[in-house]
Amino acid sequence: xxxxxxxxxxxxxxxxxxxxxxxxxxxxxxxxxxxxxxxxxxxxxxxxxxxxxxxxxxxxxxxxxxxxxxxxxxxxxxxxxxxxxxxxxxxxxxxxxxxxxxxxxxxxxxxxxxxxxxxxxxxxxxxxxxxxxxxxxxxxxxxxxxxxxxxxxxx
Numbered sequence: 001x002x003x004x005x006x007x008x009x010x011x012x013x014x015x016x017x018x019x020x021x022x023x024x025x026x027x028x029x030x031x032x033x034x035x036x037x038x039x040x041x042x043x044x045x046x047x048x049x050x051x052x053x054x055x056x057x058x059x060x061x062x063x064x065x066x067x068x069x070x071x072x073x074x075x076x077x078x079x080x081x082x083x084x085x086x087x088x089x090x091x092x093x094x095x096x097x098x099x100x101x102x103x104x105x106x107x108x109x110x111x112x113x114x115x116x117x118x119x120x121x122x123x124x125x126x127x128x129x130x131x132x133x134x135x136x137x138x139x140x141x142x143x144x145x146x147x148x149x150x151x152x153x154x155x
Contacts, residue, residue: 008041014062015046025062037067042103043074043114043142049152050074051143052101052114069154073121074142075113075128079135083108087135094127111137117155 010027017023026046030038036057043052050056053070079087083104088111092102100115115124121144128139145151 009038011038011058012062013044013047013058013064015044023061030056040070043072043101043112045076045110045112048074048142049146054143066154071117071155072114073117073119073124073144073155075115075124075139076142077111077113077128077132077135077137077139078109079137081136083111083135083137087131087137091127091131091135094131098123098127111139112142121155 008029008031011030012025013028015024015026024046026044028040028044028047029042030040032038033055038056038058040050040052040054040056044050047064050064050066051070051072051074053072054066055068055070056064056066058064085108088102088104088108091111091113095102095113095115098115098119100113100119102111102113104111132139143152
């Protein structure tokens with residue numbers, strides 16, 4: 001390993017419940033700060049309410065509680081059919097100029113975008129709407145509203 005590589009842990013976080021009642025967890029890259037506190041290094045794909053840069057704690061069921069926001073907006077997207085690599089590349093090129101990060105698994109079944117809130121919601125929405133139209137995708141914010149759709153107002 002070279003000196004410029006960062007080593008981080010992964011923390012198991014509750015992401016929801018299957019129809020049979022079984023919990024679903026996501027492994028999220030994180031830096032352990034204290035026994036039950038972490039700084040998220042990556043934005044989750046399934047866990048809503050948080051993004052890379054947030055400091056969080058986990059309760060006994062592994063649910064996230066955000067203690068301090070890191071200033072990033074989480075955006076998730078899924079294709080109507082399949083993403084093409086060029087779809088992801090186009091979004092990456094756009095987000096790089098905004099200091100955003102676009103990540104997707106090798107099978108391209110979803111996309112996770114981390115972008116500074118300072119970019120502004122109208123700008124993020126414009127970019128994502130235009131991209132989603134050409135990529136035949138749906139997108140949504142991951143950490144902007146609560147479970148009932150009310151704004152979290154952390155920005």
